[in-house]
Structure formats: structure tokens, C-alpha cells
Amino acid sequence: MSVVAIRDRRAERYAATRREIIDAAWEVVRADGLGAISMRDLGARVGMRAQSLYGYFPSKEAIFDAMFAESNEELLGRVEALPTVPDPVDWMRSMARMFMQFCVEDPGRYQLLFQRPIPNFEPSAEALAPALQGLAMVRAGLRDCGITDERAFDAWTGVTGGLAAQQNANEPGGDRWVRLVDEVIDMYIEHYRPNTPR
Amino acid sequence: MSVVAIRDRRAERYAATRREIIDAAWEVVRADGLGAISMRDLGARVGMRAQSLYGYFPSKEAIFDAMFAESNEELLGRVEALPTVPDPVDWMRSMARMFMQFCVEDPGRYQLLFQRPIPNFEPSAEALAPALQGLAMVRAGLRDCGITDERAFDAWTGVTGGLAAQQNANEPGGDRWVRLVDEVIDMYIEHYRPNTPR
DNA sequence: GTCTATATTTGGATAGAC
């Protein structure tokens, strides 16, 4: 009897097919928005009948949830990957730029994560967890800048999230609001930082 | 033969029924969102079969367009109704407060006007016109404050629209971001006004 | 693991009678 862990080819195939289905779903979302996803279409894209998808996901919502989860994990990964810098304000700046980039590079994903336009879809707690973790890192970053007020935290999510919202709503794919990130962050820091040294 | 303009009772009834249909549509939107509107349901709400609605609107999109138009007219009306004040900054402040109130008091309307979540729905030029007019007034208001930069204008729509977006997305019906309006406007004016006298 | 067959619901829209 071998003690070597052997590959479970069955599980691998299963995971690969799940991956394929989710990838197909992202394709649809990118092309025609979240509302355009249907089991029939998804099945066709991976060479199956719609019914066969139920072998991989118990429902359409479960597919949304998986997409929601992996998007949040992606975002959290990017937050964690931000280079450590001496000035905490610089960290917030690169944070904001990264977040903006994340939001505008895929409006469909933005829609799924931040607009919740699917009736009756509530992400599971597991899918939501990475988002909360990311938000906690933002809060910590602001604290490092000397900003601890809860109102200031909300104002941060308001202005950064706001720029992204405007960009995606009014000029998806463009940069009219994206390029304002730096000056808006400067404005924010100037206003909310207790004592800005110069 | 009378020269008095007589009422066209037929036209009146027709207009009243149109009004009733649109009101029913708003009811649905407020309760379950834009996506929940269907001709069958709408018909049932006004005591008709879905098919009869086509006597009043040529399509479902036409209903959306009418809703879109009257919302923009409502908003424009509120902009025009803002009291004239000596300080242009005060005008921008009340403008921002009013806009925020407009956005959060009816998330369904907000969705229709600013998120465009209906696939294939593009508002007609007539429906869009009041919005452009309102935006022009905002631009003029900023100019009165000495702010003429296009980037500054975009930053204005970014931060005000952003607060509204955050409020509706994360805490519809609440005031966590609404109550930040004043301080965020202060921050904006401080930063973008050329020479703030004190 | 994927299929066929099917149930069920829901939707937008048209034709033509009254």
C-alpha cells in the first residue's frame, strides 16, 4: 500500500469543471452584465445542458456566491500585496489607486460586489468575510495616519467608493474620475489628518 | 357655437390612466426594485390585463422612459426651487443637501436615474434633457464660487454622488453617509476654492 | 456525469372580437 498521497483525478476534474463554469459566468457578466447570466446560456458555453450544471452548483445563486467570494478574495489579496512604505499616507494613496483600478477594470464585478442588483441574492457569510478583512485593513491604515474617527472612516469609503461609482456609471472604461483619485485623496488627508507635518 | 375651450374629457381620462400606471410602477419599484416591474403585474395593479397597457404605452421601455423623465423633472424642479442666497457657497451646500435627500428618499428612483441596471434601456433625449439642465446649474453654482476647473466639477459630482451611492448601497434608508454631507462639502470648498476669504 | 423529458413559472407582445 502506497503512503504517497495520490492525486484524486475525479476531484480534480470536478474542480476544473466548476472553474470552467465560473469562468463562463464571468465572460457573460463582462459582456452583458450580471442580469444576463442564465443556466441555459452558461451550460451552452461549457458544452452542457443547463440541467447538468446542477451537478456542480445547487443553484444559480450558488454560482453568484462563488463569484462574489472569489472577487472579494482577489481584492483582499491586492490589499495585502500593497508594498509596505514608511509613510502611512502613501500606503493609503496606493490603496486608493489600487481600489479604483480594481473597480473600473471590471464593471461587472463591481456591480456584483458593490451594487447588489440581483433580487434575492444575499452573499453567504464566508463569501463576505474577505471584504470585512479588507475593510479592517483600511481602517488600520487610516489609524496609522492618525485618523481614528468613525465619521472620517465613512468619509473615506464615501469619496473613494464614490469616484469609482461615478466612473462606472457615467463613463465605464474611461478615466475621467479615475485620474482624480490622487487629488481627492490629498484633499481628504489635508482635511481629516489631525496635524499634517510639512 | 361656443368659443369657450371645452374640456376634452377623453384626453383627461387617458392622461389619468397613464398617471395611474406610472404610479403603480413606482409602487413596484419602491417595494421590489426596478427589475420587479412586469406588464402583467402592472396591469393587475390598475385593474387591467397586461395587454391593455399597450393602449397607453407602446412598450415596457416607454414606461421606464416616462419614469426616468418625470424623475429628472422633479430633480430639476428642486434645483430651481433652491432659495437664492448671497453666498454662492451656501447655495452649493443646500444643493448638495437637497441632492442627497433626493437620492436617498427613494432608492428605486436612484437606481433608475443613476445606476442604469436595465439591460437595453437607454433613456430618450427628451427624458435626459432636464438632467443636463440641472448639471448646468451645478456648474454655474461652482463658477459663482470661483471654481471653473473641469476636474473640480467632476470631483464635485464624484464626492456628492459618491456619498449617495455609498448610502444607498450599504445602508438604504439610513443616514450614515447622509450626515457627512456638510463636512465633505466644507472639505471640497476648502480644497478647490481659489482664495477662501475668512 | 450527462442526457432527455418535463414541470412550472413568467415574461413581452400581437390579433381581433366586442
Added chain:
DNA sequence: GTCTATCCAAATATAGAC
């Protein structure tokens, strides 16, 4: 002006054969 009748399309999901 509203109805009945109807069409057509699309959707989610289940049961059971292979």
C-alpha cells in the same frame, strides 16, 4: 378601451434513464 385568446421565448429546477 378592454377583453379573450394566443404566440413565442426564456427562465429555474426536478426525475429518472443511461
